[in-house]
Amino acid sequence: MSGDTLQIFSEFLGTLILVLLGNGVVAAVSLEKSKAQGAGWVVITLGWGAAVTIAVYASSFMGPAHLNPAVTLGMAVAGNIGWNLVAPFIIAQVLGGIVGAALVWITYMPHWEATKDEAAILGTFATGPAIRSPFANMITELIGTFVLVFALLAFGRTTFADGMNPLVVGVLILSLGLSLGGPTGYAINPARDLGPRIAHQILPIANKGESDWGYSWVPVVGPMLGGLLAALVWGLIP
Numbered sequence: 001m002s003g004d005t006l007q008i009f010s011e012f013l014g015t016l017i018l019v020l021l022g023n024g025v026v027a028a029v030s031l032e033k034s035k036a037q038g039a040g041w042v043v044i045t046l047g048w049g050a051a052v053t054i055a056v057y058a059s060s061f062m063g064p065a066h067l068n069p070a071v072t073l074g075m076a077v078a079g080n081i082g083w084n085l086v087a088p089f090i091i092a093q094v095l096g097g098i099v100g101a102a103l104v105w106i107t108y109m110p111h112w113e114a115t116k117d118e119a120a121i122l123g124t125f126a127t128g129p130a131i132r133s134p135f136a137n138m139i140t141e142l143i144g145t146f147v148l149v150f151a152l153l154a155f156g157r158t159t160f161a162d163g164m165n166p167l168v169v170g171v172l173i174l175s176l177g178l179s180l181g182g183p184t185g186y187a188i189n190p191a192r193d194l195g196p197r198i199a200h201q202i203l204p205i206a207n208k209g210e211s212d213w214g215y216s217w218v219p220v221v222g223p224m225l226g227g228l229l230a231a232l233v234w235g236l237i238p
Helices: 003-030 041-059 069-077 083-107 109-114 118-123 134-155 165-180 190-202 218-234
Strands: none
Touching: 003 041, 003 083, 003 118, 003 190, 041 165, 069 083, 069 134, 069 190, 069 218, 083 109, 083 190, 134 165, 134 218, 190 218
16 A cells, blocks of 8 residues: 555544544543543543544554644645545545444444433544534634634744654644534544544434434534634744
8 A cells, every 4th residue: 555545544543543543532521421521621622632642643654644624724724735636535534433433333333322421422433512502603613723723824934853753733723622512512623524424423322312413514514614714824924
């Protein structure tokens, strides 16, 4: 495996690891009788920051480790990757999200039966707003993803010590979660939400309810617009 195929595979594998570890910490905190039950939002944001770091380390030696369709779009608009890779990357990322979420389901198998809260179960797969206001929720996702993609583009102009870049990206995700994650749970990544939401829909999860497809456009449209806008603003900088 080499060239474009290896890069596409790296996006699948990296997103799989990202969702396995990221949604895994949400499951640990949310599901009944988990040893981490009730640990709270700070633990979730720390877990997601670590998940991104590990996923980037695990995949960046094979490709650019976007692991996020909004990042892929932003990088294409900024001229950092060819447009021929955009659709394959995004498909691989969404598939990775589905498989990663399925592995979370397997990992916590006995806990779904013990958990009766349908919203808590859905929350271990996909994001949902604290206050349901779709346009406002979409703007929140746009702002968070704008910061993510703009920062990643800026990191490209900065020289880090060898091996430090994934750690810095993890800190960025932690910061976004702590500061901007309260309203929507900070998807800031369509594959992180859509892939697991599909998994929630198709898997025989005990006590699950609806997959809330009425909200599903928010964590897709908001991040994609945020990534696009970040790249366009970046293009104005000499």
